[in-house]
Amino acid sequence: MSDRPILSVRDARVGFNTARGTVRAVDGVSFDLGAGRTLGIVGESGSGKSVLVRSLIGLVSTTTGVEVEGQVLFEGGDIRKLAPAEFRGLLGRDIGIVFQDPMTSLNPVMKIGRQIGEGLRLNRGFDRSAADRRSVELLAEVGIPEPERRAGQYPHEMSGGMRQRVAIAIAIACAPKLLIADEPTTALDVTVQRQILDLLQREQRQRGMSMILITHDLGVAASRADDIMVMYAGRAVETAPTREIFRTPRMPYTEALLRSLPRLSDRTHTRLTAIPGRPPDLARRTGGCAFAPRCSYRTERCDGEQPALIREDGHGFACFHPLAARMTGAA
Amino acid sequence: MSASAAKPVVAGAPVAGRKFRLRWSLVLPLGWLLLVVVLAITADWIGLPDPAAQELILRRKPPSAQFLLGTDNLGRDMLSRVIYGARTSLIVGICAPFLGFLIGGAIGMSAGYFRGKVDLLAVGFIDILLAFPALVLALTFTAYLGQSLFNVTLALGILSIPAAARVSRANTLAWANRDFVLAARTIGASNWRILTREILPNLLPPMFAFWLVAISVIIVAEGALSFLGLGIPAPQPSWGGMIADGREALDVAPHTALIPAAVMFITVLSLNFVGDIVRNMVDPRRSAL
Secondary structure, eight states, rough: SSSSSEEEEEEEEEEEETTEEEEEEEEEEEEETTTTTTEEEEEEEESHHHHHHHHHHSSSSTTTTTEEEEEEEEEEEEESSSSHHHHHHHHHHHEEEEEEEEETTOOTTTOOHHHHHHHHHHHHHOHHHHHHHHHHHHHHHHSSSSHHHHHSGGGSSSOHHHHHHHHHHHHHHOOOOEEEETTTTTTTTTTHHHHHHHHHHHHHHHHHHHHHHEEEHHHHHHHHOOOEEETTTTEEEEEEHHHHHSOOOSSHHHHHHHHTSSSSSOOOOOOOOOOOOOOOOGGGOOOSSSTGGTTOOHHHHHHOOOOOEEETTEEEEESSSSSSSTTTOOO | OGGGGGGGGOOOOOOOOOOOOOOOOHHHHHHHHHHHHHHHHHHHTTOOOTTOOGGGGGGTSSSSSSTOOBTTTSSSHHHHHHHHHHHHHHHHHHHHHHHHHHHHHHHHHHHHHHHHHHHHHHHHHHHHHSSSSSHHHHHHHHHOOOHHHHHHHHHHHTTHHHHHHHHHHHHHHHTSSSSSHHHHHHTTOOOOHHIIOOOOOOOOHHHHHHHHHHHHHHHHHHHHHHTTTTTTTSSSHHHHHHHHHHHHHTOOOOHHHHHHHHHHHHHHHHHHHHHHHHHHHTTTTOOOO
């Protein structure tokens, strides 16, 4: 990546102060996102992927008892140092977000045309009629039939897939440079998932946007992301170009995740390998690798010392016992 | 009908609304309320005798052709007084909770949305307000500010602040964590815009249902104040005041107390019926919304 990254995150940390102590939901994550590229953030529930991304754009700092640290550079500028009004402007114009559940991400009492046009009127100086016209165009662009009629409807008159299309239309309305998709297909039927992912990918390519795709589905990330960052217990444990991570995972956790997926090339009735145990309680973290208790390569060192993310040829991994760089006999 | 099977299904056509049955429990209360409201508004133009005109020879007359609801202790026409009294009761009953809901709603929304210190202050204020016995507080207000329609409305309005604040705070808490509020923030909406455009419209249905119930509570409260002699001042008729006047002659002319009492009772009952139905309609657990 020679060109300057559009988004650059350094040592992001998010802690929630709870009665049981501070929960380190995100614990020192750094990454870069190049212009026009897609980063897939993969991890199981509670690994901190959503919190990480939401904290970057100031969506978790409003509740009490939250500590957010770290540096977030958007096109070179530190967005955490902006005045509230400037920050809102940046968020409105340059960053779009698609949330997981289209049932809750749309306002039930506002017509969808108005919801799409809201950002245009706030950030791009559209008047009401221009915003309405643009909303209809956007609805057509995201593949909603009869956009004029649909613009006058309320969210409850649409199916889940259509609502997610509307949510995408809202996110791309102001022509953002970065699109964040937070598990955009998790709440949808399997048949609709693919359509939504196709739509996201098409929009991203046509508009040259960068995209962060959060998912717990490795299959989704594999086909849509240029780079993948695997998160576990609030830390980035492996980061590499997509091809590389699927061919030669270095971190045992990633390898275990891949083994737990069914493959078409497997013989029928092959048993999937589940990862034993469960993710650690983030309020009771001690030193050492968070994955150690579930890891088959674990040694004493893993319990006492936290492995740092080290890089080899653009492939980063946090492990004392990385798997071989090239799997032998994988021809 | 067999023909219905052949009816073409138009894709995306508005779905026929959930079957709305005409129930007597809705029609009767609504009809009564409509009657009361219309009479109260048109009282000046429907040829009623002056509600303050006394005819001492004809005092405490039972209902007759001349006086449809009889006359009271001072020979005033009961029908006219009940209708003009409805005007008083409705003005207080509608305006007082409206005032309380404006103030209480704003307090509750800020508390539920901003949380933290704002919440602490607001909840503290509301708890203090609740700590006073309601009637005593209202009596104190009207005793010190003086008896007038405005002061009674103000006093009862302040009394309805805590309930309104609690309802709006609870609903705001529920809505403020929805993703569409986050989404609004991501398109650069300010707090003010989020509160007024995203959250407020969602609060209106439950607040409206609660307001209907509050009206009936306030009508009774106004009656209680008037009954105790600290409500609307004398010549202006109000239901509570009429009951208080009629109480003196309960043994010789029971209608002077029972008629206004019955009217108030039916009105409050109707409001509660309608309020219940509206609440069920907006209750997300019951409706398909």
